[in-house]
Amino acid sequence: MLSFITRRLLLGILTIFGVILITFILVRVIPSDPAAQWVGGRATPKQVEAAREELGLDKPIYVQFEHYIKDLLKGNLGYSLMTHQPVYEELKKRFPATLELVFISCIIALLIGIPLGLISAKDKNSWIDHFSRFFSIGAISIPTFWLALVLQLIFFMILGLLPSGGQLSMKIKLFQNVPHITGFIFLDSLITGNFAILKDFLKHLILPAICVGAYTIGLVARMTRSALLEILSEDYIKAARSYGLPERLILYSYALKNSLGPTTTAVTLAMGYALMNTFLVESVFSWPGIGKYIADAVVCLDYPVIMGVTIFAACAYILLNLIADIIISLDPRVKL
Amino acid sequence: MSNYFEIKDLKINFETSEGIKNVININELDLHKGETFGIVGESGSGKSVLAMSILRILPSPPAFIKSGKIMFKGKNLLELKEKEIQKIRGKEISMIFQDPRSTLNPVFTVGQQIINVIRYNKFLTKKDAEKEALRMIKLVKLPDAKNTLHKYPNELSGGERQRIIIAIALSCGAELLIADEPTRNLDVTIQAGILKLINELKEELEITVLFIANNVNLVFIVSGRVAVLYKGKIIEIGTSQEIREEPIHPYTRGLLGIVSPAEREIKNLTEANLKEGIKAENSICPFFYECEERIEICKKISPTLTKVNNGHWVSCHRVIDREVDNESTSISH
Amino acid sequence: MSKKSNYYNILIKRRLETLKEYLYLLKQNKLTFAALIIILFLIIIAIIAPIIVPFPSHIYGAVNPQDKLLSPSWTYLFGTDEMGRDLFSRVLYGTRISLLGSLIAVAMGLLIGVPLGLMAGFYGGFIDEFVMRIVDMFLSFPPLLLAMAIAAFLGPSLQNAIIALIVSWWPWYTRLIRGQVVSIKEREFVRAAHAIGTPSWQIMYKHILPNCISPVIVQASMDLGGIILTLAALSFLGLGAQAPIPEWGLIVNTSRTYFLKAWWYGIFPGMAIFIAVLCFNLLGDGLREVLDPKTKKY
Numbered sequence: 001m002l003s004f005i006t007r008r009l010l011l012g013i014l015t016i017f018g019v020i021l022i023t024f025i026l027v028r029v030i031p032s033d034p035a036a037q038w039v040g041g042r043a044t045p046k047q048v049e050a051a052r053e054e055l056g057l058d059k060p061i062y063v064q065f066e067h068y069i070k071d072l073l074k075g076n077l078g079y080s081l082m083t084h085q086p087v088y089e090e091l092k093k094r095f096p097a098t099l100e101l102v103f104i105s106c107i108i109a110l111l112i113g114i115p116l117g118l119i120s121a122k123d124k125n126s127w128i129d130h131f132s133r134f135f136s137i138g139a140i141s142i143p144t145f146w147l148a149l150v151l152q153l154i155f156f157m158i159l160g161l162l163p164s165g166g167q168l169s170m171k172i173k174l175f176q177n178v179p180h181i182t183g184f185i186f187l188d189s190l191i192t193g194n195f196a197i198l199k200d201f202l203k204h205l206i207l208p209a210i211c212v213g214a215y216t217i218g219l220v221a222r223m224t225r226s227a228l229l230e231i232l233s234e235d236y237i238k239a240a241r242s243y244g245l246p247e248r249l250i251l252y253s254y255a256l257k258n259s260l261g262p263t264t265t266a267v268t269l270a271m272g273y274a275l276m277n278t279f280l281v282e283s284v285f286s287w288p289g290i291g292k293y294i295a296d297a298v299v300c301l302d303y304p305v306i307m308g309v310t311i312f313a314a315c316a317y318i319l320l321n322l323i324a325d326i327i328i329s330l331d332p333r334v335k336l
Numbered sequence: 337m338s339n340y341f342e343i344k345d346l347k348i349n350f351e352t353s354e355g356i357k358n359v360i361n362i363n364e365l366d367l368h369k370g371e372t373f374g375i376v377g378e379s380g381s382g383k384s385v386l387a388m389s390i391l392r393i394l395p396s397p398p399a400f401i402k403s404g405k406i407m408f409k410g411k412n413l414l415e416l417k418e419k420e421i422q423k424i425r426g427k428e429i430s431m432i433f434q435d436p437r438s439t440l441n442p443v444f445t446v447g448q449q450i451i452n453v454i455r456y457n458k459f460l461t462k463k464d465a466e467k468e469a470l471r472m473i474k475l476v477k478l479p480d481a482k483n484t485l486h487k488y489p490n491e492l493s494g495g496e497r498q499r500i501i502i503a504i505a506l507s508c509g510a511e512l513l514i515a516d517e518p519t520r521n522l523d524v525t526i527q528a529g530i531l532k533l534i535n536e537l538k539e540e541l542e543i544t545v546l547f548i549a550n551n552v553n554l555v556f557i558v559s560g561r562v563a564v565l566y567k568g569k570i571i572e573i574g575t576s577q578e579i580r581e582e583p584i585h586p587y588t589r590g591l592l593g594i595v596s597p598a599e600r601e602i603k604n605l606t607e608a609n610l611k612e613g614i615k616a617e618n619s620i621c622p623f624f625y626e627c628e629e630r631i632e633i634c635k636k637i638s639p640t641l642t643k644v645n646n647g648h649w650v651s652c653h654r655v656i657d658r659e660v661d662n663e664s665t666s667i668s669h
Numbered sequence: 670m671s672k673k674s675n676y677y678n679i680l681i682k683r684r685l686e687t688l689k690e691y692l693y694l695l696k697q698n699k700l701t702f703a704a705l706i707i708i709l710f711l712i713i714i715a716i717i718a719p720i721i722v723p724f725p726s727h728i729y730g731a732v733n734p735q736d737k738l739l740s741p742s743w744t745y746l747f748g749t750d751e752m753g754r755d756l757f758s759r760v761l762y763g764t765r766i767s768l769l770g771s772l773i774a775v776a777m778g779l780l781i782g783v784p785l786g787l788m789a790g791f792y793g794g795f796i797d798e799f800v801m802r803i804v805d806m807f808l809s810f811p812p813l814l815l816a817m818a819i820a821a822f823l824g825p826s827l828q829n830a831i832i833a834l835i836v837s838w839w840p841w842y843t844r845l846i847r848g849q850v851v852s853i854k855e856r857e858f859v860r861a862a863h864a865i866g867t868p869s870w871q872i873m874y875k876h877i878l879p880n881c882i883s884p885v886i887v888q889a890s891m892d893l894g895g896i897i898l899t900l901a902a903l904s905f906l907g908l909g910a911q912a913p914i915p916e917w918g919l920i921v922n923t924s925r926t927y928f929l930k931a932w933w934y935g936i937f938p939g940m941a942i943f944i945a946v947l948c949f950n951l952l953g954d955g956l957r958e959v960l961d962p963k964t965k966k967y
Binding site for chain 1: 811812813894905906924
């Protein structure tokens with residue numbers, strides 16, 4: 001088992017290397033003038049020259065690549081053209097908000113999506129099956145950014161029930177001492193028992209969470225359904241029935257345990273999509289995470305930020321896949 | 337007429353992309369307690385459908401049981417509610433399938449699988465169930481029972497897996513075992529071992545065996561009485577000795593590799609047979625297109641089972657008559 | 670009748686029969702059939718858009734300040750935007766852009782991805798390793814991210830966004846096909862063809878490809894929707910179509926500034942995206958039911 005993990009880890013590192021290679025091509029090879037891009041459109045010619053020297057653009061490509069990797073390993077992702085702050089620091093600051101959003105959305109999505117897929121497969125072709133299939137396909141077809149605007153329209157503008165954005169309302173931020181233990185507002189308010197903050201946070205969380213989670217629910221429900229349908233048509237399920245085992249044991253134990261592989265894959269994919277959805281949703285809801293960070297950066301072509309977030313998100317995704325592979329390898333059928 | 341197990345007028349249809357297909361059409365089939373009854377048929381003849389319909393595990397779309405009765409110890413299995421038929425599965429009637437690789441759940445150890453079945457059917461504690469499981473594994477002559485319990489199906493050979501499956505099927509005291517081609521996916525040498533095991537268990541546990549296969553010689557060796565199934569209909573039924581020595585239906589003879597002799601005596605159709613044939617649903621013998629001995633009447637009337645001999649019944653118009661009992665129209669000893 | 674024409678007659682008849690069977694099965698699923706009809710409808714709209722559009726000059730440029738930000742009315746069915754342009758005309762014309770862009774992206778993705786996958790699976794060895802390593806590199810990015818980065822660095826424009834999508838999408842098809850090829854390669858009819866000396870490319874395209882094309886067809890039809898969605902998302906972020914192109918995602922993005930004053934602005938283009946993507950997904954789903962041998966009923 002350990003050798004499997006080491007092998008997989010090495011493979012992961014190799015993949016990250018591939019990612020870095022691709023990003024290098026994006027940053028240095030594709031643009032017509034990487035130095036000018038790096039310092040932004042409003043730089044003086046002198047600044048561009050300085051950047052050119054700093055980036056070592058006169059040196060051969062492989063030397064540039066070497067410098068690039070060295071920079072990355074040092075944690076040097078460049079400086080934001082807008083704020084002139086190191087990208088790495090800004091990412092660190094903003095990441096917890098996005099993580100919280102993605103994590104909570106995914107948990108809710110799984111709690112809804114998996115049972116939906118399960119019931120759908122169990123009672124195939126019943127009305128609930130047709131309903132959930134239509135619902136799932138609808139969920140993966142809806143444009144996330146549009147859903148965000150529509151929800152904001154309905155719940156903020158028309159109904160006035162929910163806030164239009166941010167993590168916490170002004171009142172709370174000004175008058176309450178927001179605890180900072182883990183960096184996650186949800187956990188911190190739970191730990192300190194501050195339910196006022198918790199309630200406020202949840203009110204702010206609900207709309208972005210729905211937007212981030214919508215695609216995920218549809219995806220997970222569909223994948224669960226198809227995995228279970230295939231499993232339920234297998235011979236060992238037929239045999240288990242012939243031995244007189246009750247249906248619920250067959251479904252929740254025999255069938256479900258076989259779906260570890262497809263379910264893990266579905267969850268991983270779902271989290272990947274959720275992360276991408278935050279890019280689209282955070283700016284609409286002014287959620288202070290890396291999604292908003294990159295969305296703002298794109299508008300003013302803040303290339304170091306764009307690059308930093310890309311590398312970061314890609315590495316996070318690779319890590320996620322690594323964990324998923326390890327979980328799947330727990331299946332006794334998988335030969336290590 | 338057997339009081340133990342009887343199938344009467346069973347019609348099963350399938351919904352296919354080309355419409356509704358009739359897959360099983362059996363007028364009468366009965367089992368006597370304690371016998372080994374064989375059913376021979378090629379792929380597509382409906383053997384597995386028949387087997388699964390007894391325990392009501394046919395997938396309901398696309399299969400539909402249109403009409404008929406399956407009587408077991410006085411109860412019609414087709415009319416029982418789901419909870420009631422569940423009580424019969426595994427405990428009174430049990431089944432083994434043809435592919436040992438896919439019949440066992442790959443993510444549970446074989447021990448867990450037997451223990452689960454025993455616990456849920458017999459309401460034993462975990463410890464007692466484990467003891468029972470060990471006893472069953474020893475019964476199917478698997479060495480090193482204790483370690484086998486902890487193995488996963490993919491760690492066992494095909495023959496070992498089939499033995500485990502037999503152990504599971506018989507673990508709860510079933511008295512009727514349906515064996516749906518249990519040796520089809522096994523090597524010939526392993527086949528013999530499994531058949532021997534089934535025979536021994538039959539004596540030891542006093543069970544009735546319904547043995548289904550497509551290998552006609554195999555069925556004859558194992559069974560006392562045999563029925564030949566063709567396209568969902570029984571076309572010949574009798575003791576295995578009778579049918580082996582004197583196969584009458586052209587299909588049966590084809591199965592046994594016997595070339596039809598040039599001259600045959602054509603029987604005169606009895607009144608009863610004619611009337612039955614006209615009333616029959618299909619107006620053509622199902623074997624017509626492949627039969628080398630067909631005659632004009634075969635195209636117009638589908639034959640029904642006629643008694644040829646004591647215990648030997650055939651569904652064919654060209655039956656050599658010996659002692660045809662004109663009054664008797666039912667199959668019985 | 671010559672033997673050759675007889676052969677072709679039989680071939681055509683058989684193809685027609687399978688087509689009829691597919692249409693019959695497809696029709697059984699009413700939802701899929703409805704989706705197909707709507708898609709055809711959208712295609713027709715896209716084609717005749719220049720003709721039926723009520724305010725052709727509003728599509729790109731003309732400024733009509735006196736009519737700016739009007740709510741929906743009989744003249745302006747979807748209302749007007751901040752430049753007084755009729756939103757209905759713009760959304761209508763946007764159908765062309767989305768459908769065409771998606772078609773190009775998927776077609777190019779297939780054109781690149783399928784042959785690569787065939788070659789990787791068929792030849793195996795070094796070619797397989799090389800191609801699949803590259804594919805893995807591309808697929809290790811979460812969806813959308815790579816397209817975003819490429820579009821950003823190429824410079825935001827509609828063309829660059831489509832290029833970015835092609836570059837991000839082809840690896841999916843390669844992986845899909847390669848997996849199929851590897852399992853089909855071992856089958857007897859392939860070995861037989863090899864044994865009688867059929868050239869490799871013929872084996873690949875005439876024997877292997879037809880047998881593994883169905884999951885690709887399913888995936889491609891769903892991707893037609895997925896790419897419309899991603900293209901709109903890119904434009905929403907500012908990485909795709911730039912003003913004054915009436916791309917749906919871009920219109921939704923522009924509508925954000927006027928969100929409070931003109932609620933209707935972003936609703937309709939977003940709805941258009943939703944309907945188009947929904948129909949393609951339903952179509953792909955229905956095709957999967959029809960083409961997947963595992964879910965076929967006896």
